[in-house]
Amino acid sequence: MKRVVLSLLALGLLASTASAQQHLRIGLAEDPDILDPTLARTFVGRIVFMGLCDKLVDIDKDLKLVPQLATEWSWSPDQKQVTFKLRPNAKFHDGEPIDAEAVRFSLDRHLNMQGSFRRSEINVVKTIEVVDPMTIKVGMDAPFSPLMAQFTDRAGMIVSPKAAKDAGPNFGAKPVCSGPYKFVERVQQDRIVLEKFKDHWNAANHHVDRVTYQPIVDGTVRLANLRSGQIDMLERLQATDVADVKKDSRLKFVSMVGLGYQGITLNVANTDRGKNSVFGKDKRVRQAFELSIDRDAINQVVFNGEFLPGNQWVPPNNPWYVKSVPIPKRDVSKAKELLKAAGIPNPSFTMMITPGNEAQQVAQVIQAMVKESGFDMKIQQIEFATSLQMSQKGEFEGFQIGWSGRVDPDGNFTAFVSCDGGQNDGRYCNKEVDGLLGQTRSTSNFEARAQAYEKIAKILADEMPRVYLYHPTWFWAMSPKVQGFVPVPDALIRLAGIKLN
Amino acid sequence: MLTYVIRRVLISIPTIIFISIVVFGLQLLLPGDPALALAGEERDPQVIAELRRMYHLDEPIWRQYLIWIGKVLQGDLGESIRLKVSVGELVAAKLPVTIELAAMAMLIAILIGVPAGIVSAVRKETLIDYGANAIGLAGLSIPNFWLGIMMILLFSVHLGWLPASGFVRPSESLSQNLATLIMPAFVLGTGIAAIFMRHTRSAMLAVLRSDYVRTARAKGLREPRVVYRHALRNAIIPVVTLGAIQFGELMGGAVLTEQIFSIPGFGKLVVDAVFNRDYAVVQGVVLCTGTGFIFLNLCADLIYFLVNPRMRG
Numbered sequence: 001m002k003r004v005v006l007s008l009l010a011l012g013l014l015a016s017t018a019s020a021q022q023h024l025r026i027g028l029a030e031d032p033d034i035l036d037p038t039l040a041r042t043f044v045g046r047i048v049f050m051g052l053c054d055k056l057v058d059i060d061k062d063l064k065l066v067p068q069l070a071t072e073w074s075w076s077p078d079q080k081q082v083t084f085k086l087r088p089n090a091k092f093h094d095g096e097p098i099d100a101e102a103v104r105f106s107l108d109r110h111l112n113m114q115g116s117f118r119r120s121e122i123n124v125v126k127t128i129e130v131v132d133p134m135t136i137k138v139g140m141d142a143p144f145s146p147l148m149a150q151f152t153d154r155a156g157m158i159v160s161p162k163a164a165k166d167a168g169p170n171f172g173a174k175p176v177c178s179g180p181y182k183f184v185e186r187v188q189q190d191r192i193v194l195e196k197f198k199d200h201w202n203a204a205n206h207h208v209d210r211v212t213y214q215p216i217v218d219g220t221v222r223l224a225n226l227r228s229g230q231i232d233m234l235e236r237l238q239a240t241d242v243a244d245v246k247k248d249s250r251l252k253f254v255s256m257v258g259l260g261y262q263g264i265t266l267n268v269a270n271t272d273r274g275k276n277s278v279f280g281k282d283k284r285v286r287q288a289f290e291l292s293i294d295r296d297a298i299n300q301v302v303f304n305g306e307f308l309p310g311n312q313w314v315p316p317n318n319p320w321y322v323k324s325v326p327i328p329k330r331d332v333s334k335a336k337e338l339l340k341a342a343g344i345p346n347p348s349f350t351m352m353i354t355p356g357n358e359a360q361q362v363a364q365v366i367q368a369m370v371k372e373s374g375f376d377m378k379i380q381q382i383e384f385a386t387s388l389q390m391s392q393k394g395e396f397e398g399f400q401i402g403w404s405g406r407v408d409p410d411g412n413f414t415a416f417v418s419c420d421g422g423q424n425d426g427r428y429c430n431k432e433v434d435g436l437l438g439q440t441r442s443t444s445n446f447e448a449r450a451q452a453y454e455k456i457a458k459i460l461a462d463e464m465p466r467v468y469l470y471h472p473t474w475f476w477a478m479s480p481k482v483q484g485f486v487p488v489p490d491a492l493i494r495l496a497g498i499k500l501n
Numbered sequence: 502m503l504t505y506v507i508r509r510v511l512i513s514i515p516t517i518i519f520i521s522i523v524v525f526g527l528q529l530l531l532p533g534d535p536a537l538a539l540a541g542e543e544r545d546p547q548v549i550a551e552l553r554r555m556y557h558l559d560e561p562i563w564r565q566y567l568i569w570i571g572k573v574l575q576g577d578l579g580e581s582i583r584l585k586v587s588v589g590e591l592v593a594a595k596l597p598v599t600i601e602l603a604a605m606a607m608l609i610a611i612l613i614g615v616p617a618g619i620v621s622a623v624r625k626e627t628l629i630d631y632g633a634n635a636i637g638l639a640g641l642s643i644p645n646f647w648l649g650i651m652m653i654l655l656f657s658v659h660l661g662w663l664p665a666s667g668f669v670r671p672s673e674s675l676s677q678n679l680a681t682l683i684m685p686a687f688v689l690g691t692g693i694a695a696i697f698m699r700h701t702r703s704a705m706l707a708v709l710r711s712d713y714v715r716t717a718r719a720k721g722l723r724e725p726r727v728v729y730r731h732a733l734r735n736a737i738i739p740v741v742t743l744g745a746i747q748f749g750e751l752m753g754g755a756v757l758t759e760q761i762f763s764i765p766g767f768g769k770l771v772v773d774a775v776f777n778r779d780y781a782v783v784q785g786v787v788l789c790t791g792t793g794f795i796f797l798n799l800c801a802d803l804i805y806f807l808v809n810p811r812m813r814g
Contacts, residue, residue, distance in 0.1 A: 031769075031773065033583050033584055033585075034583075034584055034585040034586075036585070039585060041539070041541040041583075114551070114555070115551065115552075115555065116548075117541055117543075117545075117548060119545070119547065120543050120545035120547065121543070169585065170585075172585055173586070187594075187668075187670075187765060188584065188586070188591065188594060188770075189763075189765035189769050189770065189773075190667065190668050190763070190765040214667060214763070216666055216667075216763045217760055218760055218761050220650055221650065221653060221665060221666050221761055221762070221763065224650075224653045224654060224657060224658050224665045224666075225657075225666055225667075227657075227658045228653075228657040228658045228661060228664070228665045229661070230657070230664050230665050230666070383532070383533065384533075384538075384776070385532075385533030385534070385535075385537065385538035385776070385777075385778055386532040388534075388538065388544075389532070389533050389534045389537055392537065392544075403542070404542060415543070422544055422545065422546060423543075
């Protein structure tokens with residue numbers, strides 16, 4: 001009997017050490033850049049930051065703001081100030097307390113550090129005021145409602161002032177934040193290891209003890225690693241592998257429509273090439289072009305129906321989608337009429353596309369579709385960095401390009417469509433749209449903003465400066481033992497709630 | 502011997518200067534604005550202007566070159582724009598990985614290629630010769646990435662014997678280190694083994710027909726001694742040069758193989774750097790591999806010198 005009790009005890013001990021050693025290994029599609037929230041640029045780096053650095057606020061799967069380091073926030077009546085109440089029991093990984101002064105330090109760092117990539121995201125912030133040790137107030141010259149969304153990402157990440165001052169520009173080599181996991185080591189292009197931060201305010205909800213992020217660039221190999229048990233989950237499963245993974249009972253498949261879009265920028269006024277292009281001459285050519293495209297067919301042919309067709313800067317399942325402007329049905333005869341009325345029955349143009357099979361397939365499908373209406377479309381595939389430069393200089397007629405997407409619709413839109421927008425490479429300009437955009441930014445009231453977006457959507461459906469095609473879906477594959485993963489449209493892997501059975 | 506070595510080293514110096522100019526000049530031909538490529542999706546004009554200033558992209562080309570080469574001469578290869586890590590550090594981290602992978606691949610290539618070449622030459626136009634030729638041809642023509650993925654599917658997914666990808670430092674675990682490197686080294690090694698095999702075979706065939714080999718046989722020497730002591734020593738000389746060139750190429754990073762097996766070596770570093778227009782990294786790595794290449798050629802010449810008595814005269 002004694003022996004039985006002893007062996008049971010031993011088993012119990014073994015089980016408890018086994019559960020104490022939960023190690024989650026995640027395969028990433030790229031190697032992240034520097035792990036400093038102020039200096040970082042890449043999407044893949046943001047996945048690692050989700051474990052490493054807490055933000056003022058976060059979003060949930062329905063894109064609602066939820067507390068993180070700030071437990072409450074409120075806008076001033078003139079919409080020019082936001083006041084944050086900070087979480088009282090939060091600490092940095094080096095044991096330093098998180099107070100208003102630390103938040104002020106981080107926001108100031110984002111705004112003023114040399115080489116900061118956050119400045120453009122929050123440059124509307126003009127004053128940062130420590131009201132009391134647990135309250136901080138951020139002020140702007142003019143109302144800017146999209147600001148809160150910026151604090152759900154890297155611009156809202158708070159770093160330890162002590163560690164940041166000590167490390168200077170080398171902070172990213174050994175980042176000290178306050179996320180649920182702290183930095184252990186990084187081998188460039190091989191792995192990033194984090195371990196659980198026991199003093200995290202939400203530690204009870206984080207069950208995994210150690211997380212290793214492994215960049216495995218080749219999609220096929222990433223999946224092979226999952227199948228052979230080298231990793232437990234992977235991000236960005238290739239669309240071509242989705243059917244296989246769904247069939248495989250030893251794997252679990254999760255998907256979520258993202259915040260981004262794939263679209264076509266039409267050059268309507270950028271240099272003479274734009275002004276003289278078929279799209280620059282007459283808006284009816286642009287309307288005819290859109291009417292010739294069957295978005296659903298693109299989705300079926302190229303993406304096995306896994307993506308979500310769309311005609312706006314946010315996907316149809318997003319709260320900001322304007323339902324009164326639905327996706328138009330393909331209508332070749334109407335497109336032909338429009339071209340005839342414009343006096344250009346056979347418009348000829350070149351579509352610039354970025355490298356990759358998918359971009360090429362999408363372009364070829366469009367080429368075949370618009371041909372039926374009379375368009376003569378040539379395809380020109382150009383290396384990414386070069387295509388960006390050509391786009392900026394106006395050396396294109398149509399440019400098929402994607403945008404990774406932002407939480408607030410303003411981030412998917414204003415820079416691309418406003419008259420002096422930094423990414424408005426087609427140089428479409430309409431003062432009425434600019435005025436409405438100003439309205440959307442000047443209030444944090446959802447209905448008021450939504451009304452302004454509705455007016456904009458109607459104008460753009462008529463003027464058609466860019467054609468939105470579809471919204472990519474994010475695919476994850478994982479071992480069935482990974483439980484509790486909740487996908488969020490920003491596609492970042494939140495570790496809260498994840499368990500390994 | 503000493504004058505020969507000194508002469509060879511001195512000849513290398515203008516070559517290295519030439520490499521530095523070519524490396525610098527070539528990437529200026531790359532289209533696309535590096536500041537724009539690095540500025541991220543937002544393309545904030547302020548960030549772009551700051552990047553231009555920080556990395557001297559707004560200076561004339563000759564000044565950019567002088568600034569860079571001046572720092573290089575002081576041992577500073579610059580800083581990666583993307584990773585904000587000094588290029589020297591990156592090179593120091595990747596170099597041992599690439600050397601280890603290259604050395605293992607070379608070992609596999611020599612162990613397979615040279616004996617196969619000898620056997621197929623000695624047993625000319627027999628089944629063994631045809632078989633070795635067929636395998637050699639396959640080694641040359643099978644693409645690395647395909648062989649790599651097939652091996653992963655077989656040894657990792659189905660059999661579960663080897664890790665599918667990744668890299669473990671030998672200091673952490675030697676056995677795991679070898680387990681992670683054996684597949685990529687084999688993939689790289691088989692391609693080179695085929696080249697070795699064909700060169701060894703043709704060199705051996707030429708030597709075996711020569712007068713001194715006939716004399717050796719006429720003296721009554723046994724065949725193994727004729728082949729290994731007399732014929733192979735002469736036949737191996739061109740193979741040594743070839744080995745140095747192949748090793749040099751491996752040092753430049755085996756891009757596809759490293760990508761597939763997620764080996765953090767030079768190849769992946771350079772590819773990432775080119776796509777991100779991270780000039781400092783491209784320049785630093787190419788300069789290092791270029792210098793390494795010259796060094797290996799120098800070594801090959803010195804081995805020649807030892808192997809071939811005629812050169813000592």
